[in-house]
Amino acid sequence: MxxxxxxxxxxxxxxxxxxxxxxxxxxxxxxxxxxxxxxxQWVSIDGQFALIVTAFIVFVIANVSPIVTLGLSGMSAATTLWGAVIAMWNDGAQIVAFLSAMTLFFFPLSQILIFGWVLWFARSGRRAPWFAQAMTALVSVKPWSMIEVFMLGTLVAVVKAHTYFDVVPGAGIWAFGVLTLLITVFSSLDPRELWTLTREDKA
Incomplete structure (x- = not known):
């Protein structure tokens, strides 16, 4: 049976x-x-939790640090991800700004927080409160996180901009690079395994 x-x-x-x-x-x-x-699953629950904490720290650094600094004729200008989103909004590209904010900030942050929430309880073999809803949300949010696409587009833009400006990569772009690697690692993991490794708390 x-x-x-x-x-x-x-x-x-x-x-x-x-x-x-x-x-x-x-x-x-x-x-x-x-x-x-x-x-x-080649990474243990504790290992996955350590990775998700690292991803959160890197995510914060990526969003508060300058992505690139452009220099021309002795003048320079640096921007963060949110600086670029605000600039697009003010230039009339509200739809692009909204999609950028959702796919590069809110969806990735939601994915990190939800995964961290279920892993925190899974470390002791328990299922987090609202476990089923969290797992459903995790599957739904994952396809909308597009850090990898942003990283590729940024690298292409930096290479092209180097023809006209002095381009200095900032801490933000390095953080996004590390975040892309962490996302690649998480993509090789199957969160459905948590259904097997955890048990519902007895009331």
């Missing part, structure tokens, strides 16, 4: 499988539709 914790249900075709322990680098695929059912 298997409990719900011992079973995996494919979210694409609803096929049911018995869960088994995966070796390092191993991925379990659905035999019916080929979707990924489970993958080996």
């Amino acid at each position: 298997h409990t719900a914790q011992d079973l995996i249900v494919c979210e694409h075709c609803d096929s049911v499988y018995r869960r088994r322990t995966l070796a390092r680098g191993e991925v379990a695929d659905c035999a019916v539709c080929g979707a990924v059912l489970d993958r080996h």
Whole structure:
């Protein structure tokens, strides 16, 4: 007799499988539709929590530090992410400014805070309050976090601007680079594993 914790249900075709322990680098695929059912978690819960705390610190640095400093004829100007968003808003590009603020600040921050919330409780094997809602929100928010796209666009812009200005990368762009690496690490992790590793508190 298997409990719900011992079973995996494919979210694409609803096929049911018995869960088994995966070796390092191993991925379990659905035999019916080929979707990924489970993958080996190579970072422990404590390790994931340490990474999410690091991501939060780097995120703060990225948003308060200048991204680049442009120099021309002895004059220089530096801007942060929010400085660029405000400039776009004042120039009449409100839609672009709004989308930039949401995809580069609010959605990534929500993802970090929600993940940190569930991991804080998961470290002791417990499920956080509103665990199901938090996991649903985490899946919904993840595709809208576009730090990687911003980083690529910024690098292209810096290379082109170097033709006309003296460009000095600021702490913000380095922080965004580190944040991109951390997001890549988190993309290789499957948060659904927390359903198996945690238990509901007994009332």
